[in-house]
Amino acid sequence: MNWHLLLAALLAALLPLALIATGVELRRVRLRTVEDLRDTVFVQHRDLPQILLALARYDRSRNDRARPSRQDEIKDRTGAFIYGLVCFPGFILLFDPITELIGLSGRHLSVSPAIFWSPDPTLSAAAVAITIKRSVAVAGFAFLGGYIFNLRYLIRQTLNQELSALAFVRAALRLVQGMILSIAVYHTGAVGLGSATDQQLAKDVGFAAALGIAFILGYFPDLGVGRIAQWVRVHVKEVDQTALDEARVIPLEVIDGIDHEVAFRLQESNLYDIQNLAVTNPIELYAETPYTLLQSFDWVLQAQLCLVVGVSSFHQLKRHRIRTIFDLERAVLSDGVPEDYLRALAAVLLFDASACFRKRIGLPEQCDGPNDTATASALVIRHIVAIISDDLHVHRLRILWQAIMQETRGGAADGKPLWLFYTGALPGDPPHPPAG
Structure with a gap:
């Protein structure tokens, strides 16, 4: 097996396995933290809703009906397996042009030209090879952009106890969407790349721009779909910019x-x-x-x-x-x-x-x-x-x-209010009964 195939397999499996293991450990640590808090600060208020909600968030076995079954665990692992299956060919598409450039492998990925659209039949064999290799590279860079986005997305899902089979499948579909979109844009000339002659193919300085655009489309595939919808005049609802200006986001730094x-x-x-x-x-x-x-x-x-x-x-x-x-x-x-x-x-x-x-x-x-x-x-x-x-x-x-x-205060029950002030009757409330 070539080194890039082995590396692709390892990278495809590494992230899902690491995230599943991390999610289990995070849940265990946070559960222990909330239990310690309940047994110290809230020892006399162990059944407060906020405490119980936090425990339920991190302890999936507190409710017998909500206890994760073997089938639930299989679903999570199946989602991770699907994500790994999508990542494996993605890494191959990313690594294969590199192996040819640096000459570390005698065998390279045999990709059918039909996958990336058959090039102009008037071109020479060398020009056809360049077109296919560039298409592979474009798909690889789109995968790289999507993989980096999914890396942040899946890590955040793990930190928020939301990593599931659906999260993995959604990330996998996003990768596929980005690669398909980038190939479509590249071959329709949306990035301004011509392919009329062998000389243009060999000296096309716009190919670097194509790789950059492929990375962006892989990172933001929804942006590319939205632009295409505008080009073909698909009707979409416009954002009320005035309303958006009024709904300003207040940053945490205040x-x-x-x-x-x-x-x-x-x-x-x-x-x-x-x-x-x-x-x-x-x-x-x-x-x-x-x-x-x-x-x-x-x-x-x-x-x-x-x-x-x-x-x-x-x-x-x-x-x-x-x-x-x-x-x-x-x-x-x-x-x-x-x-x-x-x-x-x-x-x-x-x-x-x-x-x-x-x-x-x-x-x-x-x-x-x-x-x-x-x-x-x-x-x-x-x-x-x-x-x-x-x-x-x-x-x-x-x-x-x-x-x-x-x-x-040590749990003192002297009858004094815990607050430092007495509010009296608030507007609309009946008067408080007299003390004593």
Whole structure:
């Protein structure tokens, strides 16, 4: 067997086997991390939904009905085998022209010219050979682009406990689609390569561009299909660019403690922007990343505040020592908050609200203006913050925070509230019963 055939077989099998083994070990490590957290920090709150959800995510055998059967394992391995079968000829297509160039192998891949379209019959045998070899090289570079994309995709699926037979099959189909598309584009002259004479074939400087385009089409096959649809005037829905401009993505770097490197690490857990971080389970974030539980908690709380008030108000609130959604609750919903402080915070909280809305609730249209006296009532301001805080994700975070505070206090049951403040009756709620 030639060395490139053996290398192709090894590379085709290496990635699926490595990912399956890594996925099993990752699940075991993360399960042990959550169990340790349950037995220490949440020892008196072992049945919290967030704990049980994290355990169910990493322990597939907790529910007998969801326990993976032998058939499920066979499906996963079958998907990996299919991906390896597609990768093997792909690596051969990539390596075979190289073996001919460097002369390390006496035998080379015998590819039927019909696979890559029979060239012009008026060309000489040498020109025909060049056309076929270039077609093989184009297919090989398209495979390389798709393989690199799938490498990132499958690793991310593994890190997020989503590696399955479907993921392998989807990756394999993407490889095939990219190679077919690149060959079609190359032979239809979409990259501007002519083949009228032997001399043009021998001196075609555009072949390097063809390889680059093949790599891009292999990496982004959907992009190539979309372009072809435009060329043949296939009707597709256009994106509303105005709506897209309004729906801007807030980067993770606006959070204190998250820089570019940390954001890159969080992206491995499918956390790409503030919305993803704001709704994640801090326990799962702690189990899947090297960061501490309280650090993960702080990031999620900051993200919640940024998500509901917007970037402008978020930065303004941080200037006034309010960093998280819990800080905002404490600052506005506590009993005995001075009304002047409430109005000042409301002006910051509604920093980018419309001038009409600010005017109707009694806030100046512009801060620091000649007539910036605020007349907004405390009830209106508390109502705004109560709406912001009345969110399922915020309530979930509050329950976790209460459990951590109780464990921090040694599980004291003295009847005192765990929070540092008493909210009283929120707008729309019945009055709280008197203490005692």
